[in-house]
Amino acid sequence: MGLTIYGIAASRAVRPLWAATELGLQFEHVPTPYQHGGTRTAEFLALNPNGHIPVLVDRRPDGEVVLWESMACTLYIARHHGKGDGTDLAPANAHEDAEALRWSFWTVNALEADALTVLMHRLAMPPEQRKAHLAEAAEKRLHVPLRVLEQHLQRQAARGQEHLAAARFTVADLCTASVLGWTKPARDLLESFPATQAWLARCLERPAQQAMRALARQQH
Structure with missing residues (x-):
């Protein structure tokens, strides 16, 4: 169980990192740079074959979710980790x-x-x-x-x-x-x-x- 975000804040990965921080979530941040081959390792390409950050991994009771594309990751965090009751950044309706x-x-x-x-x-x-x-x-x-x-x-x-x-x-x-x-x-x-x-x-x-x-x- 747990949420992991791969990427660095000086990149598009800032979007899901910002969302998770706004929500006060407990998550693991793996600072993966886009330079110097950091996203071209076999381990990272197994998560995102495009070799781009960010990548989000959400270990849930119903199975692991792996997601890439910064806007998709951010919308996912809001929808699945926000309260959705009009008190935080998650859509309420x-x-x-x-x-x-x-x-x-x-x-x-x-x-x-x-x-x-x-x-x-x-x-x-x-x-x-x-x-x-x-x-x-x-x-x-x-x-x-x-x-x-x-x-x-x-x-x-x-x-x-x-x-x-x-x-x-x-x-x-x-x-x-x-x-x-x-x-x-x-x-x-x-x-x-x-x-x-x-x-x-x-x-x-x-x-x-x-x-x-x-x-x-x-x-x-």
Whole structure:
């Protein structure tokens, strides 16, 4: 019995790690880097033949579950380890579950590639390797999906709700913020969408996310 998450916080593995930390779960974290062959051992490839992190292993009374893909791992943790009663990040009803699925898939399809380009070419890569024109093009493209997110957050605010799926922070917020946070170096971009900028700040200021940032620095 028990939950194990393979990966490092300075990667997409931060998503399930953040979710498990938000829920206060007892779990084993195996810091598996994506560099230097860490995901190419026979043991790891037996868990994920793609050779990518994260991997989640959940040893349950009805059998062992092995799951990869960061968004899938995160949604699984929320659904199967959260209370589901409206007191934590787990969906409490069909509406919240639908919102979690919608915004997570939307994030992968509409945000992730361009947000990663911004992160790499504004901050993560050595200065001599950055290409400003790639970051600028990505930021321009991001205006389209961010208008969608901004409008949704404005509608939520009109209902007295400060988050994507409910009045409280849920896995929908976690999955989306885990990617949109990569755009923080593009200050002008975020300032164009004030509701989105304020929502992102609330998500990233959460203690569990702060713990993930500290862990990422340790594992870097």
